[in-house]
Amino acid sequence: MSDASMTHPHAALKCLKCGSVGRRVACQVCGEILYCTTQCLCEDEESHKEPCELFRAIVRPAFANTNVARLFSGFLDMADFHTCQLEREKAAIEKCLAGMAATKEAPSAVATTGEVGGPQPGEVDLHLDTHTASLFCGFGADVCVVDATFGGESGASECPALRFLPLAMSSPPSTEDVTRGLLSFASAAIRDLQREGISTVRFVVHWALGATSPQIYLMDEGVFVIPPAVITLVYALATVVTKTFSGMPLAVRDHLLDWSTPVDARLLPMRWPRFVRHATGGQLVPSVDERWVGEWVRQALRGKPSVLATALDAKADQDMAKLKTKGKAIDKGVLVKQQLGRLERDAVAEFIRIVDSFRTAEPKPIDQLLNTLTGRPPADARLPSVDDPETAREKEEAVLDRLAEERRQANDLTETVKRLRDFERSIKSALAIHATDDLLDLLHQLDSYLTLQVDYTHWAKLLKETTDLWRTICFKVKQSPDKQVKAECATFHEHMTEGFLCAETVDNSPTPPKRPKVFLDLQSGRASAPVRRVVITLFTDVNPKAAENFRCFCTGEKGKGTSGYPLHYKGTVIPYAYEGSELFGGFLDRRYSVCTESIYGMHHTRWDHHTSLIAPRRPGMVASLGEVATDKKGNQKHKVHGSRFTITLSSNNRCTMWDTVVGVIDDLPALSFLHAISLTASNSTPSTPKRNRDVRPTLSDMTDCEDMAALAEPVLIQDCGELPN
Numbered sequence: 001m002s003d004a005s006m007t008h009p010h011a012a013l014k015c016l017k018c019g020s021v022g023r024r025v026a027c028q029v030c031g032e033i034l035y036c037t038t039q040c041l042c043e044d045e046e047s048h049k050e051p052c053e054l055f056r057a058i059v060r061p062a063f064a065n066t067n068v069a070r071l072f073s074g075f076l077d078m079a080d081f082h083t084c085q086l087e088r089e090k091a092a093i094e095k096c097l098a099g100m101a102a103t104k105e106a107p108s109a110v111a112t113t114g115e116v117g118g119p120q121p122g123e124v125d126l127h128l129d130t131h132t133a134s135l136f137c138g139f140g141a142d143v144c145v146v147d148a149t150f151g152g153e154s155g156a157s158e159c160p161a162l163r164f165l166p167l168a169m170s171s172p173p174s175t176e177d178v179t180r181g182l183l184s185f186a187s188a189a190i191r192d193l194q195r196e197g198i199s200t201v202r203f204v205v206h207w208a209l210g211a212t213s214p215q216i217y218l219m220d221e222g223v224f225v226i227p228p229a230v231i232t233l234v235y236a237l238a239t240v241v242t243k244t245f246s247g248m249p250l251a252v253r254d255h256l257l258d259w260s261t262p263v264d265a266r267l268l269p270m271r272w273p274r275f276v277r278h279a280t281g282g283q284l285v286p287s288v289d290e291r292w293v294g295e296w297v298r299q300a301l302r303g304k305p306s307v308l309a310t311a312l313d314a315k316a317d318q319d320m321a322k323l324k325t326k327g328k329a330i331d332k333g334v335l336v337k338q339q340l341g342r343l344e345r346d347a348v349a350e351f352i353r354i355v356d357s358f359r360t361a362e363p364k365p366i367d368q369l370l371n372t373l374t375g376r377p378p379a380d381a382r383l384p385s386v387d388d389p390e391t392a393r394e395k396e397e398a399v400l401d402r403l404a405e406e407r408r409q410a411n412d413l414t415e416t417v418k419r420l421r422d423f424e425r426s427i428k429s430a431l432a433i434h435a436t437d438d439l440l441d442l443l444h445q446l447d448s449y450l451t452l453q454v455d456y457t458h459w460a461k462l463l464k465e466t467t468d469l470w471r472t473i474c475f476k477v478k479q480s481p482d483k484q485v486k487a488e489c490a491t492f493h494e495h496m497t498e499g500f501l502c503a504e505t506v507d508n509s510p511t512p513p514k515r516p517k518v519f520l521d522l523q524s525g526r527a528s529a530p531v532r533r534v535v536i537t538l539f540t541d542v543n544p545k546a547a548e549n550f551r552c553f554c555t556g557e558k559g560k561g562t563s564g565y566p567l568h569y570k571g572t573v574i575p576y577a578y579e580g581s582e583l584f585g586g587f588l589d590r591r592y593s594v595c596t597e598s599i600y601g602m603h604h605t606r607w608d609h610h611t612s613l614i615a616p617r618r619p620g621m622v623a624s625l626g627e628v629a630t631d632k633k634g635n636q637k638h639k640v641h642g643s644r645f646t647i648t649l650s651s652n653n654r655c656t657m658w659d660t661v662v663g664v665i666d667d668l669p670a671l672s673f674l675h676a677i678s679l680t681a682s683n684s685t686p687s688t689p690k691r692n693r694d695v696r697p698t699l700s701d702m703t704d705c706e707d708m709a710a711l712a713e714p715v716l717i718q719d720c721g722e723l724p725n
Contacts, residue, residue, distance in 0.1 A: 068161050085164065092159045093196050096121060096150040115274045115287055119151030123200040124193060126162075127228075128182050144185045163189050182206070183219070183366060190221050202275070202284050214354050216278075216285060218363040224283040225366065226358070230270045232286075233296055236351040244343055245311055267303075270296055278359060285358040290348060297347045301340075306426045306442070310419065312336045312343075399672045403619050406651045410618040416454055417465050423449075424469040427477065436482050443477070443488045447495060451657050456499035456542075456613040457506075498609045506541055513541035514725070518554040518663070520569065521719040524677050531718055534670045536622050536663040543608045543660050545600070546624050546641055550662040552599045553586070553643055554720045561597045563588075567643070573714035577681040581653045583674055584625075585717065586644040597642050607641065607660065616655035620665040621648045626658025649675045681709035 067088070071081045098121065119125050127147040146163035149156050163185060183206075190201050203224045206217075214232045217225040273292055275284035301308055316335045323330060409415070423446050430438040450459065463470055478489045506513065520534045538547040552558050556568030565588040574585035600606075616623050624641040641660060648655060649671060665671055 068164055085162075088159065089162055092148065092150050092157070092162070093193070093198060095152050095157065096124065097197055098153055115276050116284065117274055118156035119149055119200075119202060121151050121153055122198060123151040123202055124198055125149040125202050125205070126186060126189060127205040128186055144182050146185060146189050148189075187219065187221060190219075190223060205272075214358075216358055216361055216363040217366050217368070219366050222283075224278070224285065224363060226272075226286060228270075229272050229286070229296075230267045232354055233267070233270065233293075233300060233351060236354060237297070237300060237347050240343065240346045240350050244339075244346065245315060267296070267300060276359060278363075283363075286355050287359075288352060288355050290352065293348045293351045294344065297344055297351070301344065301347075306422065306445075308340075310422045312339050314418075315339055396669075396672050396676075399675050400668050403668050403671055403675075406619050410453075410615070410651065413454075413458060413462065413465075416458075416462065419449065420446075420462060420466040420469055424466065424472060427469070427472055431472070431476055436480075436485060439477065439480070439482075439485055440488055443473075443485070443492055447488075447492045448657055451495065451611045451615070452617045452655065453615050455615050457503055459496065459499045460503060495611050498611070499613050502542060502609070502613055509541075515540055516551060516725070517723040518551055519721060519723055520554070520717050522574070522674075523716045523718050524713070532670070532673050534665060534674070535667060535723065536665055538663040539614060539661065542613055543662060545606075545608050546660045547662045549598045549600070549641060550622070550624060550645065551722060555722050556720075558599045561599075562602055563597055567597075567599055569643070569717050569720045572717050574677075574717065575711060575714040577678040577709055577711055578654055579681040579709060580675060580678055581648070581650040582655075583647045583649065583678055583715075584644065585647075585715075586625075586642070588643050598640070609660075611657050612659060612661045614661035616648060616659055616661050617653060618651050619649055620668075620671050621655070621661050622646070622663040622665065623648070623655055623659040623661045626656065626660065647674060649678055677711065677715055680712035 067081055067084045125148070127149075129145050129147070144163070145161050148159040148162040150159060186204050186206075190204075193201060201221075201223050203226050204219065205228050206225050214227040214235055219225055272286040272288070274287045274289075276287040277283075278285050313336065316332050316339060319335060319339075320330065320332060423442060427439065427442050427446075429435075430442060450462075454462065473489065473492070477485065478493075480486060480489070515537050518536050518538060520536070521531050522534060523529055523531050536550075538551055540547045540551075553567055553569050556566065556570060558567040561567050567588075569586065572585065572588060574583050575587060576584040612623065614621070623646050625644040625646055626641065645662070646653075646655065646659065647665065665674075
């Protein structure tokens, strides 16, 4: 291994570990001198104390292990990194095999108790995940990571980033590349471990299983692929919340269904505690007890105190009204406490039910997971049946009623006013106890709520009805000495000001706005299927540049873009959906993953507003998907739009603050038709990636490409254009 290229010529300092004057390296992060030999890196890489304070405090915690941090900070080149990783792997395997002889003489833990905990000597558990390094490094670098837990004579030991492989260093890899890369990576790791003498890989935990309902899959090597405990918990919570608050207003229920918030530092350490044999008698599957599950359920619910309190309070009001009609009464506090207890018990029961099903469920071939995640239609997927007209008519009427009700609720500000008053109480409480983190969360939630749920035309009215909230923000929160709070408050104020100015401009216009209409002629999969026209009214008065971009893609008048693709939707397909909530189109190429450009050029960032102003969380909205843009230093500063768009089919959709609404589909039967198409998607409840309020989302965060489910057959845009006025 050559150290010449990394040696600092003016350094003559001793190594902190061995005291010798060896390799001297200039830190690429701060410029300080790091002084240690390559041998020290291999022997003591995790516990060695780097003299660079910036490295220790900021860089190292952002990565799986010290070697990975050194690689991305420029302290190690790829050759040195590979050598160090092999040394780590060799040491971990030797430690794991050291106690195998004693273990063989001892009775099997599974045979005596029926349950096991961590891996024994000679056994290893693998955890698959992908990490995006672009947030720190300034470039898109999705990497495959295999974390390992080795059994040893003195107990289990963690070996994070046992295997580490960058997938792409320039453009984001496709979903198929990521999925197949991870599973191939795991297969290679299993075979390598077996060659080294570790014959028992107990299971593989794969985070991509969060995109589907929790299930067990079987790899070609005969190893089970199981979902993480935290994903199973989130799935159970979402199921119970949907059932418990089914009669609640959509705005309240949607916040509780968004279980991305609790998946943070509180829940990430959640690991399966015990395992039992599958009914086939071979591989291990998770096993839990009620007490363990109850602790994690309560931990998750504590992550959303204000939203949960609002939902329980509204639910209690409904139940008390029902009791009052029957001549009965109960204290509201007692009722809320009972409901919270019932919610916890139901979540625990649902979690245990899912885990118990693992023991007897037949494991599915790994190809079925690939079909689900890579966009290939599963064998049993089919288009909506047209053989039973009566049933189809009843379903369509139910969908039409639901769409009409959701639109009505979207324009009813009663629940919005209640929600804003809840925000007011929570913000005042946070100010009273100087809870800065809670205050930051509340400001971000308030900004998101108004942007996603309420049109800018209603903001002035809400300002009058909730004056105390705005006074608190302007005269107390804005005066906070904390810089982060001030910055978040300034961002919120900027977004609100944009909405007020836009509303004033539209109101003062001497003539009503002329909103052009465009059409998409859609053919759903089969050649014999009829062509259905969908008409979209564009909001050229609110988001003129984004709406004009969409209009030109419908007409095709701009010809070809700089990438060589025609800037035209005609002949493209709508390949993805979230079942029952969104359809995704505008993919100009057949890979469905290349970053697309707008009519204003690639990476154009000067759009109309920082946010959409028109709320996307309602059915029938057409929005341009937000994509990433970075400055010269690699910091993500702006959103950009290209050709990709989404059509919302429910208030419970996944639109974000980065998406810009460009139009609306007024025709409810057309929405019902699109809703039926979305039901052919291969998975039901997509997972929401964690988004840090202080970090701009990456390209994959903004577009959620990895979470989209493929339609059974893509919908062809046979023709499109602009309708005459």
